[in-house]
Amino acid sequence: MRPQTEAELAQIVAGLTAPVRIRGGGTRGVPGPEAELDISGLSGITLYEPGALTLVAKAGTPVAEIEAALAAEGQRLAFEPMDHRGLMGTEGTPTIGGVVAGNISGPRRIQTGAARDFLLGVRYVDGMGQVISNGGRVMKNVTGYDLVKLMAGSWGTLGVLSEVSLKVLPKAETQTTLAISVPDAATAVRALSVGLGSPYEVTGAAYDPASGQALVRIEGFEASVAYRAEALIRLFAPFGTVAQVEDDPWPGIRDVAPFHGREGDVWRISVKPGDAPELAARCKAEALLFDWGGGLIWALMPTGTDLRARLGEFAGHATLIRGDRTQHAMFQPEPAPLAALSRGLRQRFDPKGLFNPGLMG
Amino acid sequence: MDMPTPNPTVLAKKPRLVQRLRQVLPADAVIDDLSETRAYECDALTAYRCPPLLAVLPASTQEVSDVLRICHEEGVPVVPRGSGTSLAGGALPTADSVILGVARMNEVLETDYDNRIIRVQSGRTNLSVTGAVEAEDFFYAPDPSSQLACAIAGNIAMNSGGAHCLKYGVTTNNLLGVTMVLMDGTVVEIGGAHLDAGGLDLLGVICGSEGQLGVVTEATLRILRKPEGARPVLMAFDSNEVAGACVSDIIKAGVLPVAIEFMDRLCIEACEAFAKAGYPQCEALLIVEVEGSEAEIDDQLTRILEIARRHDPLELRESQSAEESAKIWLGRKSAFGAMGQINDYMCLDGTIPVSALPMVLRRIGELSQEYGLKVGNVFHAGDGNMHPLILFDANKPGDLEKCEAFGADILKLCVDAGGCLTGEHGVGIEKRDLMLHQYAAVDLEAQMAVKDVFDPQWLLNPAKVFPLSVSESRRAVQVAAE
Numbered sequence A: 001m002r003p004q005t006e007a008e009l010a011q012i013v014a015g016l017t018a019p020v021r022i023r024g025g026g027t028r029g030v031p032g033p034e035a036e037l038d039i040s041g042l043s044g045i046t047l048y049e050p051g052a053l054t055l056v057a058k059a060g061t062p063v064a065e066i067e068a069a070l071a072a073e074g075q076r077l078a079f080e081p082m083d084h085r086g087l088m089g090t091e092g093t094p095t096i097g098g099v100v101a102g103n104i105s106g107p108r109r110i111q112t113g114a115a116r117d118f119l120l121g122v123r124y125v126d127g128m129g130q131v132i133s134n135g136g137r138v139m140k141n142v143t144g145y146d147l148v149k150l151m152a153g154s155w156g157t158l159g160v161l162s163e164v165s166l167k168v169l170p171k172a173e174t175q176t177t178l179a180i181s182v183p184d185a186a187t188a189v190r191a192l193s194v195g196l197g198s199p200y201e202v203t204g205a206a207y208d209p210a211s212g213q214a215l216v217r218i219e220g221f222e223a224s225v226a227y228r229a230e231a232l233i234r235l236f237a238p239f240g241t242v243a244q245v246e247d248d249p250w251p252g253i254r255d256v257a258p259f260h261g262r263e264g265d266v267w268r269i270s271v272k273p274g275d276a277p278e279l280a281a282r283c284k285a286e287a288l289l290f291d292w293g294g295g296l297i298w299a300l301m302p303t304g305t306d307l308r309a310r311l312g313e314f315a316g317h318a319t320l321i322r323g324d325r326t327q328h329a330m331f332q333p334e335p336a337p338l339a340a341l342s343r344g345l346r347q348r349f350d351p352k353g354l355f356n357p358g359l360m361g
Numbered sequence B: 001m002d003m004p005t006p007n008p009t010v011l012a013k014k015p016r017l018v019q020r021l022r023q024v025l026p027a028d029a030v031i032d033d034l035s036e037t038r039a040y041e042c043d044a045l046t047a048y049r050c051p052p053l054l055a056v057l058p059a060s061t062q063e064v065s066d067v068l069r070i071c072h073e074e075g076v077p078v079v080p081r082g083s084g085t086s087l088a089g090g091a092l093p094t095a096d097s098v099i100l101g102v103a104r105m106n107e108v109l110e111t112d113y114d115n116r117i118i119r120v121q122s123g124r125t126n127l128s129v130t131g132a133v134e135a136e137d138f139f140y141a142p143d144p145s146s147q148l149a150c151a152i153a154g155n156i157a158m159n160s161g162g163a164h165c166l167k168y169g170v171t172t173n174n175l176l177g178v179t180m181v182l183m184d185g186t187v188v189e190i191g192g193a194h195l196d197a198g199g200l201d202l203l204g205v206i207c208g209s210e211g212q213l214g215v216v217t218e219a220t221l222r223i224l225r226k227p228e229g230a231r232p233v234l235m236a237f238d239s240n241e242v243a244g245a246c247v248s249d250i251i252k253a254g255v256l257p258v259a260i261e262f263m264d265r266l267c268i269e270a271c272e273a274f275a276k277a278g279y280p281q282c283e284a285l286l287i288v289e290v291e292g293s294e295a296e297i298d299d300q301l302t303r304i305l306e307i308a309r310r311h312d313p314l315e316l317r318e319s320q321s322a323e324e325s326a327k328i329w330l331g332r333k334s335a336f337g338a339m340g341q342i343n344d345y346m347c348l349d350g351t352i353p354v355s356a357l358p359m360v361l362r363r364i365g366e367l368s369q370e371y372g373l374k375v376g377n378v379f380h381a382g383d384g385n386m387h388p389l390i391l392f393d394a395n396k397p398g399d400l401e402k403c404e405a406f407g408a409d410i411l412k413l414c415v416d417a418g419g420c421l422t423g424e425h426g427v428g429i430e431k432r433d434l435m436l437h438q439y440a441a442v443d444l445e446a447q448m449a450v451k452d453v454f455d456p457q458w459l460l461n462p463a464k465v466f467p468l469s470v471s472e473s474r475r476a477v478q479v480a481a482e
């Protein structure tokens, strides 16, 4: 099923009698029923006003098309969505609907916010085949409930997105990266905390144990970047040798490049940064990568490992990004009262259980 | 503005309810005397008043849970209240409702600078959150003009913004977690010190739900390190169009100021008369503020002033000192007070795409002529959040109604221009009946479905947000449950 218009999509959904797997570009490796509802036919940027920092696009629009349109005006998607293809070993064209449905955000999330923070409005088709609109295309909007946030990160389990409107931001004139050589994760997280707690607007704060380097990104106008880099080098001195890195490590961190081509399951763990070193140690992982100042841990685990059992009780959540989701749930099980609320919402939005059933519990 | 007829069964329950609530709360936390419940009869939308059945002031999450459980069992509506500064009537009671005020819950529970978070009880005022971390040079970013008085509870319920949200975002972008009590007394923890939801983003829909989904008792907020410095520049233009075009060009150029504030002639004159800020007399004034080190500020302002010069400004005034900066902000910050000196006023809050600014301002001017009421415009121009202030005389019969009709026309205009009814104040009762202008019936149905899940009997703040005719059958459940 590959609708070409929102109306056609609504008509298809209204007639569905069995569950479907909603597919944007099919690059994020999300499992589901056999029957596929392919959204890539709903494609195209419908409005772009650089002076108002807003862009509206149909959900199946390739992310690359959006990024190209923005680049032509010196703007970008500030939340830096990752490209899952390298990690998942998938092909295809990532769509903006998939980015929004997964609330996919990269390293800059720590400073500027997640995909959900840049989502201004949505149009979607609910489980009854009704077209619903929420939010809009303006930057401040508190008119009624914020279903926009609810749809972001719902992985297609509440409805099929047909159109999204996004806040975009100017691209930085330049950037630089500082690398601090650190002995361990605890030192790395402390150093990154100092950077993030400084007034110097750090827009990336990662740690790659393989290289023993904590990485810090600074973006902006040339003179300002130089000034802040200078100040940060002084702040980081107590933690280890600090060097300015020539090439750009951030796309690799965003896409978890150190894990590409390696066997095993991939988990993504969101925690309080200060808890990260201890929790990461509990994983006994094959490889680790820390982003968001330690708040995001990527763990490469032997196939089939029950990572949640290793972590035990902890404040945060672990998502199985690559691995057998029939063995371990993709999403962290929720405490009973929250699970009941989520289940209630799904029943109301999709009473027939058509969309990616079982994916989120 | 209609409110539902009070439910007589609930009214009759008052003595029994007081007795039950006194079993779980200290005596002074249950307020049932009319002379005292009057203190809760309205919020900052003072044109509408109604004393509640009772008011309760719990001091802990457990006490909130006890109160809600009892009200749930008794089928009594509850209206949560922070500091009562809502401009939309969000905290307006009905005669058959219990006001649940969180004013006694104002402790800081945890500050953690390494992880850049603070956890507070929800009754704590916005400004005192920053107050708690200021000594370490940190701050809580959302800064509504009412920040001295308004509570984090109300900020979360309304998803409040402030002058600096162009850079730092509004409440929802700075809120990491809440402890919330559902109407049946169940306590839930949502989010925390980590980022993003592990499942559905419930926090995202709770923020901005106007006290209709649960009572928030604690919140984890993101705190940020203060910038090294900030400096405003004042720009005077001889037309709204030109000022609007200048805003758009600044944004396009890749410099993102922390604030871009806009005032039109009527506001400028009122502020001059009131605060003597020394503003130039002109059609439109912009205050643009940037942050950073001295050198960074110089660099950004050079770029911004260069853009402004292309728009033939009447005057560009760069602040040279802290006193001058304060003076530039003085007029803007006292704008509401200044307008209040001229007359009673109604403050609107629609948002429009920045590109529609000149057209919308022109049309508001025409409507002002048609209605014979003056309107001043002061707003956050960077994000298109307008605050037209309509002047009227509350003592003149018919003036309030005329003003409300004019206000409704302006808000519809905002929606028709591609914007929305409210950018930061919320719907409450004020814009409730305009919701069908922005949303189709199915859209509202989808929103109400969320309330059905959190509060199946529609007991929490039931008469708000949705037009009464639209929510009627759901509110009837509550009465029928008796």
Ligand SMILES: Cc1cc2nc3c(=O)[nH]c(=O)nc-3n(C[C@H](O)[C@H](O)[C@H](O)COP(=O)(O)OP(=O)(O)OC[C@H]3O[C@@H](n4cnc5c(N)ncnc54)[C@H](O)[C@@H]3O)c2cc1C
Pocket: A021, A022, A023, A024, A025, A026, A027, A028, A029, A030, A031, A032, A039, A059, A060, A088, A089, A090, A091, A094, A095, A097, A098, A099, A101, A102, A155, A156, A157, A159, A160, A161, A162, A321, A322, A323, A324, A325, A356
């Ligand atoms: C090499 C390879 C490895 C794989 N590995 C695994 C594996 O480890 N485990 C496994 O279970 N399956 C795996 N798969 C299965 C396969 O990835 C999925 O069946 C399919 O590709 C998922 O595509 P998608 O459309 O869901 O992804 P995307 O289009 O990237 O979408 C991501 C998410 O957003 C949702 N979405 C997308 N567009 C919309 C929209 N417009 N509205 C609402 N929601 C939307 C999707 O439903 C999905 O939940 C793998 C496949 C390949 C080829």
Ligand SMILES: Cc1cc2nc3c(=O)[nH]c(=O)nc-3n(C[C@H](O)[C@H](O)[C@H](O)COP(=O)(O)OP(=O)(O)OC[C@H]3O[C@@H](n4cnc5c(N)ncnc54)[C@H](O)[C@@H]3O)c2cc1C
Pocket: B043, B044, B079, B080, B081, B082, B083, B084, B085, B086, B087, B089, B090, B091, B102, B122, B143, B144, B145, B146, B149, B150, B151, B152, B153, B154, B155, B156, B157, B158, B159, B160, B161, B162, B163, B210, B211, B212, B214, B215, B216, B217, B336, B424, B425, B426, B461
């Ligand atoms: C002079 C003035 C200037 C203002 N400036 C701004 C501004 O710049 N930006 C802006 O956004 N707003 C502004 N406002 C509006 C107002 O201050 C905000 O909406 C504020 O967030 C309300 O907070 P409060 O604590 O006073 O809430 P209240 O007025 O007490 O309640 C507001 C809403 O929150 C709900 N609520 C209260 N407590 C809870 C709780 N514990 N759990 C769940 N729901 C709850 C209530 O039911 C109600 O719906 C201004 C108001 C005034 C009077």
